Each structure stands twice: as C-alpha cells, then as structure tokens.
Amino acid sequence: MVYWYRYQENQTNRIQGQQTVTQSVLIYPDNIKYSDDSFYGIGTITDTGKQIMVYGSDAKRVKRYSKPIIMNVSGVVQPFDEARNFNQFDAKEYYESMSVYSRLTVKQLNSVEVQHRFSIIDSLHYLRMLMLKYTNQLPHPLNLYASSLFLGVMDNSFNDELSGVKTLGLIHLFSISGLHVFYIVNLLKMILGLFRVTREKTRWATLIFLPTYFVIAGSSIGLMRSILTVEIGIIALMLKKRLTSLDVFSITLMANLLIDPEMLLQFGSQLSYALAFGLIYTNKMRPLKQTVMMNLVSLPFIIYKLFQWHALTMLANYLVIPIFSALIMPMILIAVITYPIAGWFSSVVAFILNSFDAAVNWLGALPGQINFGKPNLYVATLLLIMTLVVIDKVSFKRVSLLLCMYLITFMYIHYPLQGEVSFFDVGQGDSILIREPFNHSITMIDTGGKLQFGRRQNSKVTYQAEKTSINYLKSIGINHLDNLVLSHQDADHTGDVPAILADLKVDRIIVGDGLQNNPSIMRKISPYLNKTKLVLIKANQKLPDFPFNIYHPFESGLGKNEDSVVLGTIQGNRSWLFMGDLPSSGENDIMHKYPMLKADYLKLGHHGSDTSSSDAFLKFIHPKVSIISAGRNNRYHHPSVATLERLKDNNLAYVNTQKLGMISYKYGLLGNHWIFKLQGE
Structure with a gap:
C-alpha cells in the first residue's frame, strides 16, 4: 500500500522534455563531487522541496564553501536518460529509486550564498564537511580509508587504488554497515562507561546518536538497515520484549520500507538484506563454513548485476575479514583520532595500509576472474x-x-543457441557485434568513441565503451573477441580501441592495408600488439576463420572515409553488408566490381549522411532493412533529410539507433527476430 502510494506520487514528479529555468537550489557541500573544473551533486529545489541532480562547471566558486549553500542558477532541467544499450547501467532507474527525477545543467551560476537558517540536518552536514576536510589531511592512503570507513565517501581514486578490493568482493568492508555500526556503538559505550553513565542512559544516548551518525556517515541503505536493527533491538530491551534475530530482521525491513518503499529496487539494498538474512542462519556455523555460505548467498546478486566473480573471493573474505575487524579497523580509528598529537602513528598506519593494499591488489590480479554472464532473473x-x-x-x-x-x-x-548481429548505441559513431551460435565466431566492427577535446593533460581518459559494448559483452559471457575490425581512422569508430584491448582478449585486429602507417591509430593499438595480432586486408582477400567477404578497400590508404573496410556476411540465412563511412564514390566502385552483390540488411555508410547511400546504390543493393547508427541531436544532423528521402522513395525500411537505442537481430534455433532497446521486439 505504501509502495503504491509512493509510486503514484512519483508519477507526478516526472517531467517531460527540457525546460529552461531560473531557480534556487539548496545543496550540501559534503554531497558535491568534483571532476576537473566541474561539479555535481543532489540538491533540493527551495520552492518545491523536490530533489534534483545538479551539474555545473564553476567548481572553484563552489569548492570554497563548507556550510550548506543556496545556489541561484539558470539552466536546463530534463529527465535522466534511460539506458540505451542492453544491460547498461540505467541512471534514470537508479536515481528514481532515490526519488530524484530530473537533472539540472547549470548554464549560469547567478549567485551562491550560505544557508543562514538553523537546522540539525544542516549542522550535521556542515560537521561532515569539516570531517571530510580533516580526513583529507591524513597521510595517504589513510585518508582514503578514513573517508570511506567513517564518512561513506568512495571516490574514483579509491576505486583506482584499491582495485583488488572490488575484484575480490571485499567492497562490503568499506561500505558503512553492520561492522562499522558495531564499532561505533561499542566506542560510544566505552566512552560513556568511563564517565560511569548508567546502562539505561547509555541506551538512550545510543538511540539518539545513531540517527545523527546516519547523516554524518553518508546515509547509505546498508547503514540505515544496520542502524534500524540496533535501534529496534535496544527498544525491545527497554520494553522488556524478547525478539528473535528473525523478528528484528522482519521489523527492520518493514520499517525501512515505510521510510523508503523504493529502497529494495537498489542493488546495494537487496544485497544488504540478503546477507543480513543469511547471517541469521549461519551465525552458529564455523567461520570457514559461514564464509562459504555467505558468499553463496551473495553470488546470485553479484552475477546478475556485475556479471563477474573471482574464484579467490571466498578465500579472500575468510582471510581478510578477521584481520580487518581485529586489526585494520581499530588501527585506523586510533590513527584518525590521534593524528593531531601523534602524526607519526598515522604515518606508520599509512605504511601498513599501503602494504595491505598491495597484498589485496596482488591477490586480485591473480588468475581466477570468472566472467559468468548475466542469468535470467x-x-x-x-x-x-x-x-x-x-x-x-x-x-x-x-x-x-x-x-x-x-x-x-x-x-x-x-554456448548460446542463438547468434546475433547487434548495433550498439554509442552516440555519433559505430560499434557492431557479430557472434555466431555457440560463440563459434565473435567479431566486433569498430568501437565507437569520441575526440578528447578540452581534456586536461593530467586528467583520466574515459571511454564510453566501458559502459556500453564492454558491459554488454560481459553480460553475455564474452571476455574475448576473435576479431576486432577497424573500418577506418575516425575517432567515432576507433576512439575506444584502448578500452576494448585493455579489457578483453582480442585474437586479431583487422584493418585496411595502409592503416598501419597512420600514427594516430598506431598510438592506440601499439601498447597491445604483444598480446594480439595486426592483420592487413584488401578487397577479395580470404582470412582463415573469418566469416566475412571483404569488398573494400581496393588500394592501400591511411584510413580516410574513402579507405573504409566494407564487409559482407551471411548470418541467420540473411545477407548483411557493413559499409563503414564509405562515400558514394566508393559505392560506385563496389557496384562496378561486384555487379551481383545484394544484401538483405545494409548498415548505411557514414551514419546516413548525404555523402553516402546514393540512390543508385540503394537501388542496386535493395535491402529489406537498412540500419543507421547515429547520435541524438548530433552536430552533423545525421541522418540527412536527403538520405531519408531516398530510402522513402525506394520503399526501403530502416531502423535507427538514434530513435531505438541498441538494435539487435537474434537468430538460431529459437527463431529470428529484431529487438530494440527502447521499444522491445
């Protein structure tokens, strides 16, 4: 009932389309994240009280504040984009589960002023910000540990430096939950005990303190569950009511659903409650057996959401958790508290943590990563x-x-029964997956990507393939490619090559002859040539174990549009033709060289631009369906009106990633059919 009410309420909070606005937003500096000169964070619209995600570029101006601030901004409000590729992280779904339904892109930061009204929540956020500044002064990596363990902050530097923690499934040690609440409650009891505070008053103090700590520690779902569990247990003691562990679990779950009915839509919440439930039934088991059972409880969640699992996860948890609980946590707590008067001890702890990081990262780098794939729900x-x-x-x-x-x-x-030809939605660019049934052959044509305009020299390069194609490949159990074909040099086709080569095993990189003389391309692939093979091709060339006919290029070139690799194949008893960015002049050459060439399905050249897909070529190929890969609102206005008119004049159907998101054609024992990410089948 509560969930239904909240669902109906949430429907009214959603907005349609873009809106240009000028409005004031209350935002807590401790909730703001920074990336180069930009900032983003969840704020509250002062007029309506609705939450909104704010993105801005004037980071220096915002960064100077510690107290809650009110920003008056002019900008564009719009809904979050839904995931446009299968099994891609869905930002819209994620933020809506947190009751955040829109994002505000700041075009003009009109004013920033400190929030002057007094409230306990505002004061706690100010205190949290001061604590964050304090932890940032600690020696590295003690600063990362302190901010994550006690304040719930895990930024990109944490993920980069403690990669083994994520790989081995130890991230729960850093996500503030039961272990941390246990330490905080016992620390509070110890302090109050020194002042001879009675047990009754200690319980009242704990009841009051834990909601305070909830705000200071970042207000995560796992933390809410842990705090509710402790508070319900204390209340039961005060009321002299005997509750079993299962009773406390059930009441906690009901209370949490009353507070936030949508919380069970979040992966972290599902996993937190599943593990808490598992602990009830494994608490009398021996440590090793309990570790195995708890990992088995988490495994369905892990492979469904993350698709991968490391074979050393159980061993790592069995070895690390006792060390972390008995040694690392107390040591960090003491180092943080004593830093102003005993900086030497903090340096010693930082050195120990460096060694701990190295050991965990080494363990995580060992063979054993199993790319399981995503099972059906x-x-x-x-x-x-x-x-x-x-x-x-x-x-x-x-x-x-x-x-x-x-x-x-x-x-x-x-070993899937079906094969597929899938066109990833990579925005303005191309990336295509062709895999045969039982994964007999797996080929990717182009990777998508974009030019890194305006990027700082020392800033980290980001690749959208990590969120689109690579994520999808891992979800279907693929961690290697037989062939990676690069049609030509353009960044929207090859920009994400480094991400593909770093994350996946690639047997062959196949390029048009002459592209090996292109310094831009070679800079991307040279670091990986020790573990893959570069193959140069021309038209009519035959490659072993390559299920494609090569129709272009006829001559060597540096990888310009006119040098595009053009491939044809038979998949699912249907003929396919992939044109790269080949212009009309190249299409004329193909018609002349291959007068009998036809294709059921044609990937239009150059994203449907006016320079490709001539009327003569469309009549010549006469496909049943044409596929256009183009970005929404792209600056080139692809596909062109002229191209769409030519398709219409020739009565040719087409599909477009711009409108449909990722496009997949599945074929095999279970039948042949198209699937569109944004419109189903």
Whole structure:
C-alpha cells in the first residue's frame, strides 16, 4: 500500500522534455563531487522541496564553501536518460529509486550564498564537511580509508587504488554497515562507561546518536538497515520484549520500507538484506563454513548485476575479514583520532595500509576472474532459493544440485543457441557485434568513441565503451573477441580501441592495408600488439576463420572515409553488408566490381549522411532493412533529410539507433527476430 502510494506520487514528479529555468537550489557541500573544473551533486529545489541532480562547471566558486549553500542558477532541467544499450547501467532507474527525477545543467551560476537558517540536518552536514576536510589531511592512503570507513565517501581514486578490493568482493568492508555500526556503538559505550553513565542512559544516548551518525556517515541503505536493527533491538530491551534475530530482521525491513518503499529496487539494498538474512542462519556455523555460505548467498546478486566473480573471493573474505575487524579497523580509528598529537602513528598506519593494499591488489590480479554472464532473473531467483535450501540443511545432494544449476546456467550463457548481429548505441559513431551460435565466431566492427577535446593533460581518459559494448559483452559471457575490425581512422569508430584491448582478449585486429602507417591509430593499438595480432586486408582477400567477404578497400590508404573496410556476411540465412563511412564514390566502385552483390540488411555508410547511400546504390543493393547508427541531436544532423528521402522513395525500411537505442537481430534455433532497446521486439 505504501509502495503504491509512493509510486503514484512519483508519477507526478516526472517531467517531460527540457525546460529552461531560473531557480534556487539548496545543496550540501559534503554531497558535491568534483571532476576537473566541474561539479555535481543532489540538491533540493527551495520552492518545491523536490530533489534534483545538479551539474555545473564553476567548481572553484563552489569548492570554497563548507556550510550548506543556496545556489541561484539558470539552466536546463530534463529527465535522466534511460539506458540505451542492453544491460547498461540505467541512471534514470537508479536515481528514481532515490526519488530524484530530473537533472539540472547549470548554464549560469547567478549567485551562491550560505544557508543562514538553523537546522540539525544542516549542522550535521556542515560537521561532515569539516570531517571530510580533516580526513583529507591524513597521510595517504589513510585518508582514503578514513573517508570511506567513517564518512561513506568512495571516490574514483579509491576505486583506482584499491582495485583488488572490488575484484575480490571485499567492497562490503568499506561500505558503512553492520561492522562499522558495531564499532561505533561499542566506542560510544566505552566512552560513556568511563564517565560511569548508567546502562539505561547509555541506551538512550545510543538511540539518539545513531540517527545523527546516519547523516554524518553518508546515509547509505546498508547503514540505515544496520542502524534500524540496533535501534529496534535496544527498544525491545527497554520494553522488556524478547525478539528473535528473525523478528528484528522482519521489523527492520518493514520499517525501512515505510521510510523508503523504493529502497529494495537498489542493488546495494537487496544485497544488504540478503546477507543480513543469511547471517541469521549461519551465525552458529564455523567461520570457514559461514564464509562459504555467505558468499553463496551473495553470488546470485553479484552475477546478475556485475556479471563477474573471482574464484579467490571466498578465500579472500575468510582471510581478510578477521584481520580487518581485529586489526585494520581499530588501527585506523586510533590513527584518525590521534593524528593531531601523534602524526607519526598515522604515518606508520599509512605504511601498513599501503602494504595491505598491495597484498589485496596482488591477490586480485591473480588468475581466477570468472566472467559468468548475466542469468535470467527467474534463474537468478531460483539460484538464491536453492542456496537458502542448502544453508537450511547442508547435504551432498543439495550442494550437488546447486552446483549443477550453476553449471547449466554457465553453459547456456557461454554456448548460446542463438547468434546475433547487434548495433550498439554509442552516440555519433559505430560499434557492431557479430557472434555466431555457440560463440563459434565473435567479431566486433569498430568501437565507437569520441575526440578528447578540452581534456586536461593530467586528467583520466574515459571511454564510453566501458559502459556500453564492454558491459554488454560481459553480460553475455564474452571476455574475448576473435576479431576486432577497424573500418577506418575516425575517432567515432576507433576512439575506444584502448578500452576494448585493455579489457578483453582480442585474437586479431583487422584493418585496411595502409592503416598501419597512420600514427594516430598506431598510438592506440601499439601498447597491445604483444598480446594480439595486426592483420592487413584488401578487397577479395580470404582470412582463415573469418566469416566475412571483404569488398573494400581496393588500394592501400591511411584510413580516410574513402579507405573504409566494407564487409559482407551471411548470418541467420540473411545477407548483411557493413559499409563503414564509405562515400558514394566508393559505392560506385563496389557496384562496378561486384555487379551481383545484394544484401538483405545494409548498415548505411557514414551514419546516413548525404555523402553516402546514393540512390543508385540503394537501388542496386535493395535491402529489406537498412540500419543507421547515429547520435541524438548530433552536430552533423545525421541522418540527412536527403538520405531519408531516398530510402522513402525506394520503399526501403530502416531502423535507427538514434530513435531505438541498441538494435539487435537474434537468430538460431529459437527463431529470428529484431529487438530494440527502447521499444522491445
């Protein structure tokens, strides 16, 4: 009932389209994140009280404040973009689960002033900001540990430096939850005990302090669950009511749903409650057995959301958790508190943490990363239920059944009955996946990408392929490519090559002859040539284990549009033709060289621009469906009106990533059909 009410309320908060506005937004500096000269964070519109994500470019002006600020801004408000590729992180879904329905891009920061009204929440956020500034002064990496463990802040530097923590599934140690609340509550009891405060007053102090700590520590879902659990337990003691662990869990879940009905839509919340439930039934097990069972509880969530799991995760948790609980946490707490009077101790702790990081990162780099892929939701649910059955009573038969379920799921993902031809939505660019049934052959044509205009020299390069194509490949169990074809030099086709080569095993990089003389391309691929092979091709050349006909280029070139690689293939008893960015002059050459060439499905050249897809070529190929890969609102206005008119005049159907998001054609034993990310089948 509560969820239905909140759902109906949320429908009224959604906006349609863009709106140009001038409005005031209250935002807490401790919730603001910075990237080069830009900032972003969730704020509250002062007139309506609605939350909104704010993006701005004047970071220096905002960064000087510690107290809550009110920004008067002029800008554009619009809804979040939904995920445009299958299995891509959905920002719209994520933020709506937090009751944030729109984003504000600041065009003009009119004024910034400190919020002068007094409120406890504002004061707590100010205190948190001061604590963040304090932790930033600590020796590295103690500063990262302190801000994540006690204030709930994990920025990009944390993810970069402690990559092994994420790989080995140890991130829960840094996500403020039960372990941290346990330490805080016991520290509070110890302090009050020194002043001979009675047990009754200590309980009242704990009840009052924990909501305060909830704000200071970042207000995460896992923290809310832990605090509610402790508070419900204390209230039961004060009322002299006996509650079992399952009673406390159930009341906590109900209370959390009343406070935030949508919280169970978040991955972190689902995992937190699943692990808490698992702990109830494993708390009497031996440590090793409990570690195994708790990892089994988390596994369906991990592979469904993250697609990967490291074989050393269980061992790492078994070894690291006791060390972290008994040594690392207390050591960090003491170092943080004593830093002003004993800086030497903080330096010693920082040195120990450096060694700890190195050990964890080394362990995470060992072979054992299993790219499981994403199981069907119903399958993941069955795996979780079967895991709980095993925990209820461990037996050889039950464990064997669970292992068989995982094995069958793994085989189904990695040896699919269907093949596919998929066109990723990479914005203004091309990236295409062609994989045959049972993954007999896996080829990617182009990677997408963009020119890194205006990027600071020392700033980190980001690749959209990490969120689009690579993420999708991992979700379908692919961690290697047989062939990576680069059609030509342009950044919107090859800009994300480094990300693909760094993240996936690639057997061959296939390029048009002459592209090896292009310094821009070679800078991208040279660092990886020790683990892949560069293959040069021309028209009519035959390559072993390459399920394509090569129709272009006829001559060597440096990779300009007119040098584009053009490939044809038969997939699902349908003929396909991929044109790269080949202009009309190249199309004329192909018509002359291959007078019998036809294709059922044609990927239009150059994103549907007026310089490609001539009327003569469209009549010559006469495809059943043409595919256009172009970005929304791109500055080139692709596809051109003239091209669309030519398609219409020739009665040719077309699909466009601009409108439909990622486009996939699935074929095989289960039939042939198109799937569009934004419109289903």
